Amino acid sequence: MSTNPNDVNSAAAPFFWTEQGLRVLDQRLLPGQVAYEVFDSAAGVAEAIATMRVRGAPAIGIAAAFGVVLGARVRYRENPADWRAALEQDMKILAASRPTAVNLFWALERMGAALDDIQGDPYPPLLALAQQIHDDDLAANHRMGELGADLVQGSSGLLTHCNTGSLATGGYGTALGVVRSAYRRGVKNIYAGETRPWLQGARLTVWELNQDRIPATLIADSAAAWLMKSGAVQWVIVGADRIAANGDAANKIGTYSLAVLARQHGVRFMVVAPTSTVDWNTANGEAIEIEQRDPRELLPECYLAQDSVIKGWNPVFDVTPAHLIDAIVTERGVVLNPSVDAMRAIRG
Numbered sequence: 001m002s003t004n005p006n007d008v009n010s011a012a013a014p015f016f017w018t019e020q021g022l023r024v025l026d027q028r029l030l031p032g033q034v035a036y037e038v039f040d041s042a043a044g045v046a047e048a049i050a051t052m053r054v055r056g057a058p059a060i061g062i063a064a065a066f067g068v069v070l071g072a073r074v075r076y077r078e079n080p081a082d083w084r085a086a087l088e089q090d091m092k093i094l095a096a097s098r099p100t101a102v103n104l105f106w107a108l109e110r111m112g113a114a115l116d117d118i119q120g121d122p123y124p125p126l127l128a129l130a131q132q133i134h135d136d137d138l139a140a141n142h143r144m145g146e147l148g149a150d151l152v153q154g155s156s157g158l159l160t161h162c163n164t165g166s167l168a169t170g171g172y173g174t175a176l177g178v179v180r181s182a183y184r185r186g187v188k189n190i191y192a193g194e195t196r197p198w199l200q201g202a203r204l205t206v207w208e209l210n211q212d213r214i215p216a217t218l219i220a221d222s223a224a225a226w227l228m229k230s231g232a233v234q235w236v237i238v239g240a241d242r243i244a245a246n247g248d249a250a251n252k253i254g255t256y257s258l259a260v261l262a263r264q265h266g267v268r269f270m271v272v273a274p275t276s277t278v279d280w281n282t283a284n285g286e287a288i289e290i291e292q293r294d295p296r297e298l299l300p301e302c303y304l305a306q307d308s309v310i311k312g313w314n315p316v317f318d319v320t321p322a323h324l325i326d327a328i329v330t331e332r333g334v335v336l337n338p339s340v341d342a343m344r345a346i347r348g
């Protein structure tokens, strides 16, 4: 596998299914190193999610579905007469891997619902379902790419945040899928924010765009207001980890700041996510659990010493209220000016 970020043939898939298990790209090492590791158990996949080897809401959901496949295979081999209780424990471990991306719970629920109809070896039907979830997400990405590109037609510049591309999804991307489609239709000035502290933008998004040979400009997150004031971008395009029934959207920390800045500068704000990211059971953003990660992901090494009086506060998502969002783009259609009523149009 290539380790050169300029190599356009490097693979950007976050994982591959193999008979040995799920082959997961370690996104913590990008862009310096492209390294895959095989996980052959549900607990292993949960660990891969918790440690952010695999991340991004749809990719987390798909990986968890494959985690269930692996759990079922192991548990059925251990005890073909009684494997369900052990698999339920595995599914609990998967559910505890990260709290905010609802795609994780959506995928586990779909896999769990399929168990009722299974007689005999659960591995073949569960593998087929996980692959279907993966294929459906890829198809949704392409559909959203076209719908979002329709909205930004005629713009000269777009700003995106975090990484929402092939690495974060079944392939192609949500917000970055719209960026890809819009670029193909002539929107040439693409800006990506670094996305501190984990640097999904600087390490992952521009890596993907470089592979696609889509020219892009990386900015410090703190340069966003000044960029908007310059008139260089007409849309901010982001993904989501969970969208509440009223259209409030949880996404990578810093998204809310961008929405506030966009409104101030007359820049439009688009959230792109498959309907597997919509949590109809959550009325509004206040009920969304925001993951707090270890402050060590944020703090410089020198402040980790025991005698240090410096702490870190590391919420990794925030919630953008629906009234700051101009459009939510899903595979089932576009919701303009989201509200409880407007969101009903995309409820299956």
Ligand SMILES: CSC[C@@H](O)[C@@H](O)C(=O)COP(=O)(O)O
Pocket: 055, 056, 057, 058, 101, 161, 162, 163, 164, 165, 168, 169, 173, 174, 175, 200, 238, 239, 240, 241, 251, 252, 253, 316
């Ligand atoms: C298509 S990905 C949408 C979101 O999952 C993405 O914007 C994001 O916030 C990812 O967060 P991460 O912490 O890297 O998993």
